Structure formats: C-alpha cells, structure tokens
Amino acid sequence: MNAIEVEHLTKRFGTVTAVDDISLSVQNGEIFGFLGPNGAGKTTTIRLITGVLTPDAGSARIRGIDIHRHPINAKMQMGVIPESSTVYGDLSAEQNLHLTGKMYGMPRPLREERVDELLSKMGLLAQRKYPVRTFSKGMKQRVSIACAIMHRPGVLFLDEPTSGLDVQSRRLVVETIHQMNEEGSTVFLTTHNIEEANTLCRTVCIINRGKIVAQDSPERLRRMFEATQSVEVSFSRGVRKDFFQAEGIIRAEPCGDKWRVYTDNPDRVVKYLVSRADRESLGITSLAITGPSLEETFIQLTGCT
Structure with a gap:
C-alpha cells in the first residue's frame, strides 16, 4: 500500500x-x-x-x-x-x-x-x-x-x-x-x-x-533531455546574439558574463566557436560542455523560465 x-x-x-x-x-x-x-x-x-x-x-x-x-x-x-x-x-x-x-x-x-x-x-x-x-x-x-x-x-x-x-x-x-x-x-x-x-x-x-x-x-528526468546539452563560453569582449547563428545551435542565452549555447552536437559547436573567435581576433576566456540540469529540464517541460 x-x-x-x-x-x-x-x-x-x-x-x-x-x-x-x-x-x-x-x-x-x-x-x-x-x-x-x-x-x-x-x-x-x-x-x-x-x-x-x-x-x-x-x-x-x-x-x-x-x-x-x-x-x-x-x-x-x-x-x-x-x-x-x-x-x-x-x-x-x-x-x-x-x-x-x-x-x-x-x-x-x-x-x-x-x-x-x-x-x-x-x-x-x-x-x-x-x-x-x-x-x-x-x-x-x-x-x-x-x-x-x-x-x-x-x-x-x-x-x-x-x-x-x-x-x-x-x-x-x-x-x-x-x-x-x-x-x-x-x-x-x-x-x-x-x-x-x-x-x-x-x-x-x-x-x-x-x-x-x-x-x-x-536524475532520470535530467536524462530525458540529455540529448540536448549546452556549451558555456565567455569571451575577452562582448558579442551579440547573432554571433551564435550556426548549424547545430538550438539557441543561445546570456548567463552572467557567459553565454549558454544549447545544442545536440556540442563538438560541432565548439569547433564553430573556436573558429569564429579566431577569425574575429576574439579571445575565449572559458569554455565548457555541460549536461542538462534539473532546472533546464523543468524549463523544457513547462516552457517557463
């Protein structure tokens, strides 16, 4: 019972x-x-x-x-x-x-x-x-x-x-x-x-x-959305949101002094970010790939931020 x-x-x-x-x-x-x-x-x-x-x-x-x-x-x-x-x-x-x-x-x-x-x-x-x-x-x-x-x-x-x-x-x-x-x-x-x-x-x-x-x-709720990962990146100077318009990027959101880039192909996105930053003489000060948190799972399920 x-x-x-x-x-x-x-x-x-x-x-x-x-x-x-x-x-x-x-x-x-x-x-x-x-x-x-x-x-x-x-x-x-x-x-x-x-x-x-x-x-x-x-x-x-x-x-x-x-x-x-x-x-x-x-x-x-x-x-x-x-x-x-x-x-x-x-x-x-x-x-x-x-x-x-x-x-x-x-x-x-x-x-x-x-x-x-x-x-x-x-x-x-x-x-x-x-x-x-x-x-x-x-x-x-x-x-x-x-x-x-x-x-x-x-x-x-x-x-x-x-x-x-x-x-x-x-x-x-x-x-x-x-x-x-x-x-x-x-x-x-x-x-x-x-x-x-x-x-x-x-x-x-x-x-x-x-x-x-x-x-x-x-933990299992997070795994429901593990196909969608994020790349957190920060640069030596500010960039605009259209910087993140590229194949494999679902969306990008500012997160403090970083950008959180959502993707189903993080390796492709990392290569794009490194290449684009190099072309624009832009320094990358931090870069990390993360899985979905419970908060991100909640947002995806409810559409609320």
Whole structure:
C-alpha cells in the first residue's frame, strides 16, 4: 500500500480547469517533490489531496483511506503545513501546540512532553508564552511546522514551506523534513524551488497548467533531455546574439558574463566557436560542455523560465 494514491483528480473553477485528470502515487517513506510554475495547480492539488477542497472527479487516498469518504480517519494520518500560517495569533506557541495535540486525542502527559521537545527543536523555548501574532514570519512558520508534526503523522504535506523565510528558519524547515522522513514519515513537498527539490526529493513530479507532464527521479528526468546539452563560453569582449547563428545551435542565452549555447552536437559547436573567435581576433576566456540540469529540464517541460 502506498502512502498516497491519487486517481483522475479533477477540479474546475468556473471555466478554468485548475487540476486536470491527474493521477500519482507516493511510496511509503519517500520525500516526494511536486514542482510547477506559479499557477500550475500545485496548491489546488494539495488542497484536494488533504480534503480542503472537494474534487469534481477522481479520488485521493491517504494510507489507503479515501480523504473525501472518510475525512476524519484520513486526516488523523497526516500533518499539513500550508503556504500561509494557520496558527492562532492570540494564543501562545505553547497553547497552539497543546490545542493541536488535543484535537488529535493526545493525553496531557504525552502532549506536555511533545510540546517541550518541539519548542526546543524549533528554537522557540524562550518565546513559548508569547502570543504568536508578535512573531516574525519565520517564527510563525516554525510554530506551524511544530503543530503539523505534533502527533507524529505518517504523511506530512508541505506547501511551499521555505517561501520567504530567513536563513535560520529555512534551515530548520529542511532539517525537520529530513528528521521526520528518517523517523518514517512520508513527505509530500510542493515547491517552485528547483534546487530544493533536487536536494531533498527522491521522486519529482512536475505539473503545468493543471496536468502532470513528468514524474521520475531528478536524475532520470535530467536524462530525458540529455540529448540536448549546452556549451558555456565567455569571451575577452562582448558579442551579440547573432554571433551564435550556426548549424547545430538550438539557441543561445546570456548567463552572467557567459553565454549558454544549447545544442545536440556540442563538438560541432565548439569547433564553430573556436573558429569564429579566431577569425574575429576574439579571445575565449572559458569554455565548457555541460549536461542538462534539473532546472533546464523543468524549463523544457513547462516552457517557463
């Protein structure tokens, strides 16, 4: 049994189909990255899977339990960290955690032990009695995370968890993801941070315009486009884009003080660049052939930069 099973999930808002007949599965114990550009359908999908929204068609199951037929039982299996904090601002960090523990039926001695553990882990022991409304965004997110993992959920959903956070808060989020996963939790992470997904996730699923366009490991996704490589080159003086109009060159883009030249025949392109630079008395200061990164794969799949 997989941790998450989604079959033919569809959601429309008026004439707009935000999620279009998607199916996916997430294995127990993996960190699953759900990537897409802004407006691709990531947040709508996570709201459907966690029972916040009702689908127009399809189903979602959490550890075998249908979220829409048996929402209470399914929600007992999961913790959710939305993009915007949902903790109670007039309550203290400590009170928010105790309230969450009560909702999940945790006895008081177990709650007290877990509250102390999580406040320490999140670096909030000194602020435990302060109302959350006085906290910074990063501190509020840490309280949200602590609430989401209060009951040690088997499945943890995070919607853009590091968006807009300071360095310390981001590091704590990433450490918590790793620790929960090491303790056995399955993690479903939505993000548009490609490097974050590449570092954290065993499996990556890419959604664009409501449809899943790819699902595999980051490495295998890169291999899908390995036929398209790039040559990175810099010159002793500036050149114009028409310098790169030649057979074998798909396109060329400036990248800092270099040019990135996309091609399916890097050897031909290198010979052309060396020859053209020599004819124009132009020095080549750096030259390298690289394979596609996950970011380049993402761009090719979604058309977004």
